Amino acid sequence: MNIIITGGGWAGCSAAYAARKQGANVILLERTDSLLGTGLVGGIMRNNGRYTATEEMIAMGGGDIFKIIDENCRHKNISFPGHEHASLYDIAKTPVAITNYLKEMGVKVKLQERVVKAQVEDGVILSVETASGAVYEGDAFIDTTGTAGPMNNCTKYGNGCAMCVLRCPSFGGRVSLAGICGIPEKTGKKADNSIGAMSGSCKLYKESLAPEIVETLNNTGVAVIPLPEELIENHLSVKACQQYALKEFAENIILLDTGHAKLMTPFYTLEKLHKIPGFENARYEDPYAGGKGNSMRYFDMSPRTNALQVEGLKNLFCAGEKAGLLVGHTEAIVTGVLAGYNCTRFLKNKPLLELSRKTAIGEAIAYVDEEMLTEEGIGKKYTFSGSVFFEHMKKLGLYETDVTKIEENIKNEGLWNIFAS
Ligand SMILES: Cc1cc2nc3c(=O)[nH]c(=O)nc-3n(C[C@H](O)[C@H](O)[C@H](O)COP(=O)(O)OP(=O)(O)OC[C@H]3O[C@@H](n4cnc5c(N)ncnc54)[C@H](O)[C@@H]3O)c2cc1C
Structure with a gap:
C-alpha cells in the first residue's frame, strides 16, 4: 500500500499519521x-465545540496528534471573548514535535517538493510529479493542499500578497492536486457574494510590545486592550474565521500568546497600531504586510463524499480545507485522520467509513457538504468553535465537555478505538 499525500499542513500530517498507523507506506x-x-x-485549540471534536477523536483511537499538541501548549483552559476552555500551542515547538513524530513512525517526509503534474488513466492517478522533476508513483493519493493563495488570488480578491507564512514567492504557489487532475472545484464566497475570505489573524513580535502587555500575555495567555473609537478598524466581514467576527474583536485589540502575540484581526494599519499605548513600536511577524492585508483562502475545494473520497477520481481522497468550508486545525486534523484511514480501507478493498451524524465530527463533515450546495451556505464558514456550526451542534445536543459522556457516545456509535485497530 503506497500512499502519496500532497500538502503537509495539519490535514496532510494527520492523514499521514492515520494511514501509516494502518500499515501503509x-x-x-x-x-x-x-x-x-x-x-x-495558528495555535488556538479546544475552544468551544473543538473540545468535543478533540475528545471524540481521542476516543476513536485517532488522537495521538492532539496528544502531541496538548504536550506543546503554552496555555490551557483559558477564555477570551466568545470562547471557552481554549488552549494555545507553541508555534515554534509544535511543528518540530509533529515532524519528528511522523518521521519516527516511518512517514517519509519530503520537503520543498511541490506537486505540479499528475498522470491519470481511466480515472486513476498513477503518479505525481514535482517541480524538481521527481516522480512519485502511488496506489492511492490524498490531496491536502489547502485553499490559501497563491499570490494571484491574494492580489485579485484581497489586498495583494501580504507576505504570509505560505511564502509563495520563495516556494511557488499552492497547486491543487484534484485541480490538475481535471476535477472542477468550488470556491467559497463572503456574505456579500465576493470571492474567497481573508485569514483572520496576524502575529506581532512580543518584544516590540510594552513590557506590561508581554507580562499579561505570558501569565494569562490573553490580553484585551480597549480601542478608542477613532482607532477602531472593523474588518469582521472579510474574515475567514467567522467565530471571531464578534464586536469585541473590533472594539478591542485581542492578543493571544502562541509564542508571538497573535493579533485577532485580519490586518490593522501599522500607523494606527503605533498610536495605541503599549504598541508604539509594534512590528508584524506574520504576515509581514499585516498593516495592509492577509492571505486569501477558500479557493478550490474538492467535491467529495462523506468518506472523503474525491468525486470523479477512483483513488483520490481529500481533507482539511480542501474538503469544504471547514476552518481550523482541529477540523483539518479530524478530517485528515478519516481520509488517511479510508485511503487504506480503499486499498484493502474494505468498505469506507462514514462517521455517524450522532458525533460532532460526523455531523460537521456531512453538514458542511450539504450547506455548500446552497447559495447562502457557500457564503459561510464552518467550525466547531463558533458561528453557524457551533450553534447547530448545540441545537443537536452534540456539544459536550464531559469526557466520560463523549466516550459513551462514541462507544454507542460503534466507533470506540476504530482508528487504532
Ligand atoms: C493566519 C492564520 C491563523 C490561523 N489561526 C488558527 C488558529 O489559531 N486555530 C485554528 O484552529 N485554525 C487557525 N487557522 C486556520 C487553520 O490554520 C486552517 O484552517 C487549517 O490548519 C488548514 O489546514 P490544511 O492542512 O487543510 O491546509 P493548509 O494549512 O493550507 O496546508 C496546506 C499545505 O499544502 C502545501 N501545498 C499546497 N500545494 C502543494 C503542492 N502542490 N505540493 C506540495 N505541497 C503543497 C502548503 O504548502 C501547505 O503546507 C489559521 C489560519 C491562518 C491563515
Whole structure:
C-alpha cells in the first residue's frame, strides 16, 4: 500500500499519521521547508465545540496528534471573548514535535517538493510529479493542499500578497492536486457574494510590545486592550474565521500568546497600531504586510463524499480545507485522520467509513457538504468553535465537555478505538 499525500499542513500530517498507523507506506510531499502549513501561525485549540471534536477523536483511537499538541501548549483552559476552555500551542515547538513524530513512525517526509503534474488513466492517478522533476508513483493519493493563495488570488480578491507564512514567492504557489487532475472545484464566497475570505489573524513580535502587555500575555495567555473609537478598524466581514467576527474583536485589540502575540484581526494599519499605548513600536511577524492585508483562502475545494473520497477520481481522497468550508486545525486534523484511514480501507478493498451524524465530527463533515450546495451556505464558514456550526451542534445536543459522556457516545456509535485497530 503506497500512499502519496500532497500538502503537509495539519490535514496532510494527520492523514499521514492515520494511514501509516494502518500499515501503509506513506510519502508526504510539502512544497515549503516545514510542515503544518497555516498551522505554523495558528495555535488556538479546544475552544468551544473543538473540545468535543478533540475528545471524540481521542476516543476513536485517532488522537495521538492532539496528544502531541496538548504536550506543546503554552496555555490551557483559558477564555477570551466568545470562547471557552481554549488552549494555545507553541508555534515554534509544535511543528518540530509533529515532524519528528511522523518521521519516527516511518512517514517519509519530503520537503520543498511541490506537486505540479499528475498522470491519470481511466480515472486513476498513477503518479505525481514535482517541480524538481521527481516522480512519485502511488496506489492511492490524498490531496491536502489547502485553499490559501497563491499570490494571484491574494492580489485579485484581497489586498495583494501580504507576505504570509505560505511564502509563495520563495516556494511557488499552492497547486491543487484534484485541480490538475481535471476535477472542477468550488470556491467559497463572503456574505456579500465576493470571492474567497481573508485569514483572520496576524502575529506581532512580543518584544516590540510594552513590557506590561508581554507580562499579561505570558501569565494569562490573553490580553484585551480597549480601542478608542477613532482607532477602531472593523474588518469582521472579510474574515475567514467567522467565530471571531464578534464586536469585541473590533472594539478591542485581542492578543493571544502562541509564542508571538497573535493579533485577532485580519490586518490593522501599522500607523494606527503605533498610536495605541503599549504598541508604539509594534512590528508584524506574520504576515509581514499585516498593516495592509492577509492571505486569501477558500479557493478550490474538492467535491467529495462523506468518506472523503474525491468525486470523479477512483483513488483520490481529500481533507482539511480542501474538503469544504471547514476552518481550523482541529477540523483539518479530524478530517485528515478519516481520509488517511479510508485511503487504506480503499486499498484493502474494505468498505469506507462514514462517521455517524450522532458525533460532532460526523455531523460537521456531512453538514458542511450539504450547506455548500446552497447559495447562502457557500457564503459561510464552518467550525466547531463558533458561528453557524457551533450553534447547530448545540441545537443537536452534540456539544459536550464531559469526557466520560463523549466516550459513551462514541462507544454507542460503534466507533470506540476504530482508528487504532
Ligand atoms: C493566519 C492564520 C491563523 C490561523 N489561526 C488558527 C488558529 O489559531 N486555530 C485554528 O484552529 N485554525 C487557525 N487557522 C486556520 C487553520 O490554520 C486552517 O484552517 C487549517 O490548519 C488548514 O489546514 P490544511 O492542512 O487543510 O491546509 P493548509 O494549512 O493550507 O496546508 C496546506 C499545505 O499544502 C502545501 N501545498 C499546497 N500545494 C502543494 C503542492 N502542490 N505540493 C506540495 N505541497 C503543497 C502548503 O504548502 C501547505 O503546507 C489559521 C489560519 C491562518 C491563515
